[in-house]
Amino acid sequence: MPANPSTPAPASEAARRRALLRTARDVAEDLAADSPARERAGRPPADETARLRDAGLLAALTPPRPGRGADWRTGCAVIREIAAADSSLGELVARHYVHAWGGRFYSADHRATALEEESAREQWLWTGAVHAPSPDDEAGRPDLTLRPRSPGYVLSGRRPVDTAAAAADQIVVDAVCAVTGDVLVVRIPPGARGMTVEPAPDRLGQRVAGAGTVVLDRVAVAPAQVLGRRPHDEESTAPFTALAEPALRLALCHVALGITEGALTEARDLSRGGRAHRPPGEDPDLFLAYGELATAAQTATAVADRATEVMAQALDAGEQLDAEEPAAVAALVAAAETVTSKAALHITARVLEFADAPGLDRFWRNARVLTAHRPVAHRLRSIGEHYLNGSHRAVAAAFR
Template sequence: MTAYAQHTWTTAVTTADEWLDRAREVAVVLAADAVARDRVGATPYSEVGLLKDSGLVTLLGPVEHGGGGQDWTTAYRVVREVAVGDGSIGQLLGYHYLWFWTARLIATPEQVAAVEEQATCERWFFGGAANQRDNDLVVVDEGDELVFTGRKSFSTGSKVSDVTVLAGVLEGTDKHVFAIVASHQDAIVFNDDWDNLGQRLTESGSVEIRGVRAPWSDALGYVDKQFRPRVYNSLIVPLIQLVFTNLYLGIARGALTTAAAYTRDRTRPWPYAVDVKETAVQEFHVLDTYGDLQSKLWAAEALADRAAALIEAINTHPDTVTERQRGEAAVVIAAAKQRAIDTGLEIATRVFDVTGARATANTVGLDIYWRNIRTHSLHDPIAHKRAEVGRYALLDELPEPTWYT
């Protein structure tokens, strides 16, 4: 395991472009041993340490508390850049940004200020246990405290997180409750059972919540035990869906970049062609394939950036966002996600056509890109995203807010 703590950062970053440069530096460090770390599958403590030391974990934090003060457009691009070097760590960072922002989405102004100050100053790394395909956590009201109990089959971040966002339903009601709690306590048991095809270093295994206690004052968005709803509350899903989109785009770019380097340096021209070339990069089918894949990737990235602009517009007036503004953003995000998945899987598959049989060697590691996109893109069925776009195009129908829309 590389000792990432030895990597030092000597320059301060303030602008969006500088943060993107920092993300690229992190990606280069991660890429150096990404394949080896994927094969071992060890808990990524050092990798999260790198994200902290580089400052990327505080990107969205308030400047007055030492954060980057950046917007979601920058955060999405940072996720994309980090995912070029390592898809697993890109996912961890993207989920961290979403859970860091949960207070902004749900909490009272006082809670937002308190959470963001402490999270930024102490460089919290966020995880979450809120998978809605499982039974909800049961939340019991015990006077001044809430007690969370239950099990979630996925908990991205788990042991490498400092805090975990819990979501459950208040017993005897239909009221959802979110709270941010310490990850390392006896009442939270991470089961270390994440053993999947790809995204192997995301610590996404199951978790058991055995009576986690939180004061009512930590119930996000509640005042005197009553929730204060806003349309903005429902942006949690579009935000994370666009994290997914940028994750896939970063992994796809990593595949294309790695394959291109291999083709330039190691792929041999086909000696039995009608028009034999001196190098592989002179072969027409190689140029045609890279041109096709690069064009598709640029198009998918442009659509993702368009979606981010819609989120940014909403973030300028979170308390007055309308259902239509929210719905139209969700539709464009759905379109961007499906293009990112289709393009990413195509790139991660077709790069083998232009690298050659020897590129399938385990030491090369080109398999990691397809495995990572294929694994995470099954998070929720892409067919439903296509149908959401279709209903909007045909019927001007906006998607109803759900835990997956």
Template sequence: MTLQASPVAPAENTPTASRVYPAARVITSDDDAISVARHLASRFAVDAARRDRERTLPFEELDACSQAGLWAITVPRTYGGAQVSYATVGQVFAILAAADPSIAQIQQNHNSAVFWLWKTGSEQQRAHFLGAILRGARFGNANVDAEPQQNPGPRMSITPDGDGYRLSGRKLYATGALFADYVSTIGQDDRGRRIVAIVPAEHPGMTIVDDWESFGQKTTASGTVTFDDVWVPSLNVLPIYRSYDEWPQNAITQISHVGIDAGIARAAVDATIAFIRQRTSNPIAPPTGPIHSDPYVIFQLGELKTRLHAAEAMMERAGREIDLCLADPQPDSVANASIAVAEAKALTTEIAIEASNKLFELAGTRSTHPSFNLDRHWRNARVHTLHDPVRWKYAAIGDFYLNGVRPPSGGQT
């Protein structure tokens, strides 16, 4: 790949991230994005099992993504990006997740930040931050309030202070923050509206703790972030409530999750087939005969492949619905995009869990040996699919088609 050198340049008197990427390739098209994703995924898959077993955080892999321009694929064309289709976004996430779903999940919140900047940022904010993203900068998140809340919405207040804003609070599940050049954190303004503050890495008052513990998605570093009387300039605050009120923000956010689940399912099915084929080549066949000749194994693998392809087709459809909505954002098109993504998310959730569970049933007892670490597929599926439970999806889908009820713009469908 040809690399294009271009350092991140800070705006005058603006706190910016301390890490820079001296050379970042600029992806130019949908095909280019998919090609780059496949190239990187082939590298990431090699050590994915080891990273999971040892909980080795993917710093080098994420730098490779930044250098290759993969985190800038949704930057608008008017700001130098490829502005790829959201069908391509889903496919890119699926390709990466099939290799290592933790790496794919780390990028998920970054893509939301790109959309926030595009649709709610001022011209100065777009030029500054989208330009930095094109040059390799990464956004992480610190959005989930640590304290319990009685009412929907963020608890943390982001309040005006001189030429900027001040905030304090503690956030959980901060996926990507440890690897980020900028950490976006959602709070509310004095009218209770959802806004976001963009805090540069290593900024005074921000502390990131790698205390993420889970049996799946082990290397996302989705830990805790504390903001202690942090001040940022006005350039670093976005009125993202507009993105939820006027645009398909929920669909934009969740198409990445759809891709991650699809990728986990694909990896589980591929691992099942590879393991069965390896056993078939073993000169000592099981007493019941070669497993690849078992008609019930053949039947169930056929089912899994069919359901996987159906889920992937629904992901493609959902991405196209988002594209249509962006071309003509109306209440109906926003609802159509949200429902299409919900349908795809329901199917990818189910096939990810089913395929990663069936792996052991079809591949046999030997597949459970720790040396293969095949259980990572089920662990990753079980943990990641807990994002936005499918029971919410089916309820919203049914209410939409039966009663014409559009999904709420500010919630998660």
């Protein structure tokens, strides 16, 4: 059964949580100091990844087990803290955390436990791109192909990856077996023989995230690298597996919230420091503008926090999750994504009216790239259909 959110955590777990959040704040402060310069340079996140690893965040941001890992609420708080300082790194951390759950979403529990222990011990950085099941066979068909070869498979094709394409220790992708037609979720290490990465230079935003296209030419995949099978459609998806895509979308909502926090904080500091177009003084119009934006940010945070709590309870339920729950969770996540996307784009555009300072535009560019591929109208129609008809299919469609 889901954990009761009002039940206090054991003292040791609460202390670990506080320590992790303190570490996240320290890392965020360090990242914020040179974020504009690193964003302008747009280099792959090799140094940044080292900072995260040295601070222990990569090992800590794995699914929770007694004495290690981070529960969903804490993980999302860390993501938001990092994203407020550097949204590229916030997205990198978000995708790392969710893909580290891949063993639980697609594998048996004993395999997931061993994989998570190895990930924490080796301080792996995770990334990937797994397609959501689709009622349209062609839309849901992966662009990667597995061909059986004893032992295991060989993997071929191309797949865009939004973070750490060349820096990650594990890349999680789905691929169709050319013989059986099954869609399998596999993990591959960068640098594997037959694999190359085509970087994505000169991105509009999220320039330090390390995006690129992974090109695979008969890359060997051992049986131990197969996490599990991804069903072809949402009707045949196990309840816990159905949380995989909403979990990623919700983690990215916290990146968007971090962007709004970072933009508002920097604009406020510029206004207080006299570098704004209008000095703060007693300007009621400026007060009104900041009041509007602060309210929009708080509203988005409230919606995302509600979805976060419900997702946390669903993840705590594990294999005992009720078959009807994932659709309700996904509907809340789709609503959170809609609200946070609108707030991030609106706030980051408005703060440009307050101050003319180098680097302030990066918040809008980062928000634009983060939200560009998820049209709001598409999600709203899916949410509405679920509200009216209780359609699982409609909610699943919101994440494509």
